[in-house]
Each structure stands twice: as C-alpha cells, then as structure tokens.
Amino acid sequence: MTVSTETYIAAGSLSGSNDQSRRQRRTFPTIMISLMTVAALIAGWTALSLYQIISPIFLPSPLSVGRSFVNLVTVGFVDSTLAQHTGASLLRIFAALFASVFIGIPVGLAIASSRVGKGIFDPIVEFLRPLPPLAYLPLIIIWVGIGETSKIVVISLAMLPAIILSTVAGVKSVSSDRINAARSFGATTAQVLRHVTLPSALPSILTGVRIALGAGWSTLVAAELVAATRGLGFMIQAAAQFLVTDVVISGILAIAAIAFLLETIARLIERRLVPWGSRL
Amino acid sequence: MGTPGPSKAFAVSILSFENVSLDYGAAAKTGKLVLGAINLSLRADEFVAVIGRSGSGKTSLLNLAAGFIAPSNGRIAIDGVTIDRPGADRAVVFQDDALYPWLNARDNIAFPLALRSVPRADRFEAAEKLLNHVGLPGAGDKKIWELSGGMRQRVGIARALASSPRFLLLDEPLGALDALTRGKMQELLLTIWSQSGAGVLLITHSIEEALLLATRVVVLSPDPGRIAADIPVSFGREVLAGQPVRTIKKQNAFHSLQETLTDLIHDEQAERAA
Structure with missing residues (x-):
C-alpha cells in the first residue's frame, strides 16, 4: 500500500x-x-x-520490543526462532498461492470464455467470495484434519476468488482486435488462447496475485489457530496467551515487514513481466 | 504477375460478395439490415477503396471479408470457395494497431510465421526483410510502446504481409494518424500494393485518400448498406510514377471526381433528413 x-x-x-x-x-x-x-x-x-x-504488560517500551525482537531472532519463542516461524508461514502462503493460481487461472478462463463454464463456476465463486475464512475453518478441519493440509486449503480458499475474478476481468478486457488479428493470420482457438488471451490478461492476473497475497496474510493467523507448532500467527497467539506483549508486537511488526517486502517483490516481478502495464 | 495471355485470369484470385446481406441481433427482428444484397468482386491485383458515411456498413463489409462475422444471406468466396472463417489468405490491418505489447516489433511481424511453426532463424530473416520493406530498418528490437502511431501501423502492415495473404484488408489503418504521417503512409500502402501482388480492400472515410490510392472506389450508402457507386480511378499510378501528390490533387479530373463522390455521400444525407 x-x-x-x-x-x-x-x-x-x-x-x-x-x-x-x-x-x-x-x-x-x-x-x-x-x-x-x-x-x-x-x-x-x-x-x-x-x-x-x-502498563508495560499492555504496552512494553520500544526498547523492550526491540530487545525481544533480537531475542526472537537468536533464541526464539515456543521452541522456534523467528526465522523458523517465518519460514513455516511463508511455506504455507506460497503453497496456497501455487495451488490457487493452478486452479484459479483455468477456472477464470472457463468462466470468461464459456457459457457453461460461467454457469458452473460463477455460483461457487460468488458463494465463496464473501465468506470469512474463520467461518469455514472448522469445516475444513473436520474434512481434512488438523495437519498442514487444512491450513493450506484455508489460505487457498481465501486466495482463490481474487485469482479467479482477476483472470475473468483480464480475459474479458482483451481487445477483440487483438484476437481477430491472430485469427486472420490463421491462429487456432488454442493458439489464440496461448498467444493472445493469456498474455493480454497477464497484467490483470498479476494484480490478482498481489490481492491474493494480501488475503493470504490476513487468513494466515486464523489458519494457524489450530494445531500449529510453528508460524508467525501461531507465535503471536501463543505469546498472547502468556501475555508476552513484546513478542506479540514483534510478531505483528515482522508480518508487516514481510508483507511489505512481498508486495515490493511482486511489483518488481510485475514490472519485469508486463513492462507495458497501463501504457497499452 | 508476369504470366501473359489468357492464363492470367486463372492466376489472379478473386474475392467475391454474392448477394450478401447482414443483420445484427436485435435488428434482425425488425428486419433492419446492416448490409443488403451486396454484389462485389475484388481481384487480387486491384486496390479497392470503400467509402461511405458512418453507419453505411463499411466495417461490416470488411469483417465479412475477413470471416470475423458470417453473412445472414448470400455468400463470400475466394475463387468460388466459400469463406466461413478467418484465414491466413486474408490478413487484416486494424485502425487501432492491435499489436502485441509483450512482443518486440520483430516478433510482432513474425507472429503469423510463429503460428505456422516456421523455424526461428527463418522468422527472424523474414521479419528483418519486412522491417526494411515498411521503412523501419533496425527497429526490430523496439518495444511496441516505444513506437509512434505511424511506426506502429508500419509494423501492423508488415505483420499482415508476413502472412503472405492474397488479400490485404485495411480497416481505416491511417484514421488515427496526423496529416503528415498519413501522407507518407499512403505512399507506403501504394508501394506495398504494387509489389506484394495482394489485392487490397481499404476502408476509409477520406475521399481524397480513396482517390489517391485506389484503382476502384466503391461508395456505400446506408440503411441498408448498399453499393451506390463503383468508380474506376487511376491517380494511384501517377503517385507510383513519382508525381507529387500536390500536383495530382490540383488536376481537374481529381477535383471533379472528388466533388462527384462528395455529392454521392451528401445526397444520402439530404435524403435521410427528408
């Protein structure tokens, strides 16, 4: 932001x-x-x-937060260092992102390019989109258990609508001239999709990925509520239970910093992949 | 082109509209036609310019020839074979260039060849040749957004030529360009037409452009779109022979044709107002 x-x-x-x-x-x-x-x-x-x-119990001084941050990096909290917590969270975020991109882009293409696809997937997306992840978290745990899978599934579900909807928007905004040009050079339907529609929709899809990353982070803490032993969200909750407020604040700052870093990297990738951006 | 005698008739392809009419969606219920009973044939050595007021169905005519839309009645054929879809024998150049910004100028031009899996080295060579041909030598590595409007249209024309089409369908390709660029591009279009051996169907709203470039000017009148006039012209040959465009435009013949065509389009307006 x-x-x-x-x-x-x-x-x-x-x-x-x-x-x-x-x-x-x-x-x-x-x-x-x-x-x-x-x-x-x-x-x-x-x-x-x-x-x-x-009271310092509620608001520890910046100095003690800084000290606890250093302590988190070197010694750690609840059996893991800050790097290990961060690694566990990032792994979940990226596994979920991979899954939602893998599913979301084809589904978005189906919605945007076929009446049947729209009929099938539109109600599902519209059902899923407004749901808060915390609402379906218990159901996912009942279905797939308390292991790593349920966390990734919950984060993916939170990411999916952003990916799908941005793909739909991207595909729908492809200029008909671009598509017709390829057809007039003899392109098949598959070639139009691969060489014209997808690259045209890429800027929109990448915006969707950035929005999905945001949604992923906000779901992470909820996903790590249950049966996690590592992760930034888990660390914050564990610290809150013991009223270790300095660790809570350190954890929040760490999440903010990583989210900012990811956003910056995503923008760099975007500039690299779609340098024409809004210019064309 | 050099084939002498009667066999020439077989060598030159013909794109023909046979009794073609077109209605669009909701208009179909009211029986309102966009185009009604068009009969037109275009030889692959002709340069046909289509003029007419907006709403006269000029672009629909081109979209039909390209195969982007299907006629409601009648048929469009090349050498007697009915067209039912877009094809590489009819390459289109659009007013809004419709280039692909993720490809550089060279790869845009080579795009039709890439679709046919032409080897990379051959594509490169063909694209470089076409870049020279359209007056953009050495611009192959340029990004599309680094090019001016005129240069983009040059790339668009080169891309269409890469397809080695029998007919070039030009949908107001110079409509968005400034007067100076437009003049240069008109000469380029003429040169390309005379060298490529492809027939040209040019949609334009400029009477002057139609007269300067075409071997035939077709006037469409609206409601429903029909052919109001089909006039052979020859100023293009003078331009190709090196006559300055300014002196051509001063000729009486040019003026009188310009007036005739203006009247043809104007009459329609008066008729509609009445």
Missing part, C-alpha cells in the same frame, strides 16, 4: 505545473513527512511506556 501511495505522489509531483514547482522546492518531500510521522508515533509510544501511563 505504501508503495502505491508513494508512486502516485511521485507521479503527481512530476506532472506539477511550473508555478507549483517553486512552491514544491520549498515544501518537504513526502517521504520525510512519512518518516516524521513514524518518528512521532515511536516517540509517543516511548513516552507512554516510560512514564507508565499504560
């Missing part, structure tokens, strides 16, 4: 007209405003904990 706001602001300042540029030179760069906001928040946090306005 931060990345996108910055991009918009950067684009805005580039297109600023001449009479604005003088004022802009005097004004503060936006990134500095953001950094100052963060600094102010940390200062406020320090003050609150330093003068014991809020």
